[in-house]
Amino acid sequence: MSKVYKLTIENKDIFSTVNSFFQKLLEEKIIDNLLLPQESLNSKSVMQTLVKSPQELGNANPFAPLLLVNSATLVSQLTIDNPQSKLGAVMRSCEIRAAIELAKLKQINLERLVIIGVDCPGIYESTAYQKIIEKYKDSQSLTRDYLSKSLKNQLQSLEGQEIRLACKGCEYPNPENFSIALNFFGCDVDKEIFIQFADNFPQIDPEKLNLLSCEDNGQWRKAIDECRDRRTKTREEIFKQVFENIKDIKSFLKEFEHCRRCYNCRKECPICYCRECIFDSLTFEHASEQYFGWARKKGKIRMPSDTLLFHITRMNHMAISCVGCGQCSSACPNGIPIAKFFKTIGFKVQELFDYKPGRNPDEEIPQSTFKEDEFPEVGLGPKSKA
Amino acid sequence: MGEFEPNIVAFVCKWCTYTAADLAGTSRIQYPPNVKIIRLMCSGSVDPIFVVKALSQGADGVLIGGCHPGDCHYVSGNYKARRRILILKTILQNVGFEADRVWIRWISASEGKYFATVITEMVEQLKKMGPSPLKTAWDI
Ligand code: SF4
Numbered sequence: 001m002s003k004v005y006k007l008t009i010e011n012k013d014i015f016s017t018v019n020s021f022f023q024k025l026l027e028e029k030i031i032d033n034l035l036l037p038q039e040s041l042n043s044k045s046v047m048q049t050l051v052k053s054p055q056e057l058g059n060a061n062p063f064a065p066l067l068l069v070n071s072a073t074l075v076s077q078l079t080i081d082n083p084q085s086k087l088g089a090v091m092r093s094c095e096i097r098a099a100i101e102l103a104k105l106k107q108i109n110l111e112r113l114v115i116i117g118v119d120c121p122g123i124y125e126s127t128a129y130q131k132i133i134e135k136y137k138d139s140q141s142l143t144r145d146y147l148s149k150s151l152k153n154q155l156q157s158l159e160g161q162e163i164r165l166a167c168k169g170c171e172y173p174n175p176e177n178f179s180i181a182l183n184f185f186g187c188d189v190d191k192e193i194f195i196q197f198a199d200n201f202p203q204i205d206p207e208k209l210n211l212l213s214c215e216d217n218g219q220w221r222k223a224i225d226e227c228r229d230r231r232t233k234t235r236e237e238i239f240k241q242v243f244e245n246i247k248d249i250k251s252f253l254k255e256f257e258h259c260r261r262c263y264n265c266r267k268e269c270p271i272c273y274c275r276e277c278i279f280d281s282l283t284f285e286h287a288s289e290q291y292f293g294w295a296r297k298k299g300k301i302r303m304p305s306d307t308l309l310f311h312i313t314r315m316n317h318m319a320i321s322c323v324g325c326g327q328c329s330s331a332c333p334n335g336i337p338i339a340k341f342f343k344t345i346g347f348k349v350q351e352l353f354d355y356k357p358g359r360n361p362d363e364e365i366p367q368s369t370f371k372e373d374e375f376p377e378v379g380l381g382p383k384s385k386a
Numbered sequence: 387m388g389e390f391e392p393n394i395v396a397f398v399c400k401w402c403t404y405t406a407a408d409l410a411g412t413s414r415i416q417y418p419p420n421v422k423i424i425r426l427m428c429s430g431s432v433d434p435i436f437v438v439k440a441l442s443q444g445a446d447g448v449l450i451g452g453c454h455p456g457d458c459h460y461v462s463g464n465y466k467a468r469r470r471i472l473i474l475k476t477i478l479q480n481v482g483f484e485a486d487r488v489w490i491r492w493i494s495a496s497e498g499k500y501f502a503t504v505i506t507e508m509v510e511q512l513k514k515m516g517p518s519p520l521k522t523a524w525d526i
């Protein structure tokens with residue numbers, strides 16, 4: 001059981017209240033640096049910032065419905081060389097789960113990281129966000145509207161825009177594996193939210209952080225469970241639709257016909273961490289004669305070739321750890337719903353090993369281990385041995 | 387055109403399955419000539435990407451051959467191969483490609499006859515399945 005506290009919202013302003021909480025984490029040296037989303041005053045966009053000075057939190061918006069990068073990638077950069085300091089990072093569930101996978105892949109040092117998890121009602125594509133924000137004075141007022149509507153389950157759309165498909169089918173509305181969590185589901189965010197500390201988190205002085213002790217957060221649990229159930233249903237519908245659509249390899253290829261092989265999906269994927277991806281290497285750069293040969297054989301071939309090879313190989317490399325964050329779809333310039341396929345198929349692969357990416361940092365990634373007595377049927381022929 | 391003759395690429399380990407293929411040859415055991423054998427040090431060194439590459443370049447089937455579980459020359463290569471190929475087959479199945487075109491078989495150095503049986507069975511099955519759809523697809 002983790003320790004739960006209440007944070008009373010001052011002056012109905014969740015942003016300034018939460019910001020002073022963050023400020024204190026920095027001042028009390030609970031963390032040395034803080035990675036969190038802040039609004040840019042030029043464009044009202046919200047981007048990740050690395051903050052050292054507690055005075056530089058004024059535009060922070062840890063709940064903004066926009067995520068330009070999965071911060072697990074940034075956390076990797078900021079912890080991998082084992083710095084002396086502690087990094088605090090405000091992360092949603094999909095970012096935390098990706099970070100846990102990256103830690104297993106030795107790309108994140110969890111010892112240097114204080115994960116500050118936040119509940120997540122879902123986010124918008126950047127293009128949708130840009131349309132919505134035109135109607136608001138700043139990201140905080142947009143976020144306030146978005147929070148109050150989504151917490152009352154009334155968020156069909158904002159200014160005609162819907163949240164991303166990946167979020168609609170995300171069965172993880174709340175953070176797990178956090179050090180500190182900001183929970184606001186089931187709350188009136190003008191009045192109070194809950195702050196949880198993990199069991200193994202060093203003792204804090206609640207008074208210094210303006211926290212009130214509290215026992216029961218059943219209202220939060222109930223709201224989270226409802227949201228999870230609703231989204232799990234949506235997820236099942238998405239899975240069903242994917243399987244109905246992919247009847248054969250031709251129908252799968254059809255989905256990727258618009259692929260221009262820009263590799264944005266790979267670049268934005270938090271799990272695709274390789275310094276040199278095999279597709280940037282010379283492995284599949286063939287001599288011109290090879291291509292002419294294939295063209296001769298088939299009459300014509302698509303160029304650049306090996307698009308199917310790229311997507312199947314990427315799946316092979318990362319599907320077991322796919323957390324369904326949806327960043328690949330968001331990054332695709334041609335609007336291919338990549339995440340839908342990768343999450344669905346990833347789920348099938350994960351099922352083989354009863355593996356849930358991001359569930360537990362102590363679990364091993366299935367490819368890096370084995371059991372001697374598993375899958376005894378694999379490798380045996382249909383007929384008895386002659 | 388005569389009867390469809392499947393094209394099989396076999397990735398086999400040096401210690402067991404390749405030696406079995408050799409034994410089949412020296413023992414003059416007959417099996418269909420549809421297979422192109424590629425020798426690797428271990429079934430654990432078969433990168434699934436090469437299986438997919440072979441399929442996308444027109445192989446009708448791919449065989450991965452290794453030592454029986456427990457007998458790997460490198461202790462655990464075949465256990466790792468088992469997981470990798472299972473993952474690959476699951477992905478192939480779910481992108482709409484017949485995963486039955488990819489076989490993994492444990493064939494020890496002494497099982498020359500069994501090697502011939504596996505190839506015969508595989509050719510039979512692939513003949514039933516017909517040519518791989520990737521063989522003619524130009525838009526891959
Ligand atoms: S596709 Fe594979 S090799 Fe390329 S970055 Fe992703 S995991 Fe690495």
Ligand code: SF4
Nearest residue numbers: 259260262263265332
């Ligand atoms: S981002 Fe889209 S267009 Fe670019 S490689 Fe990925 S699927 Fe293809």
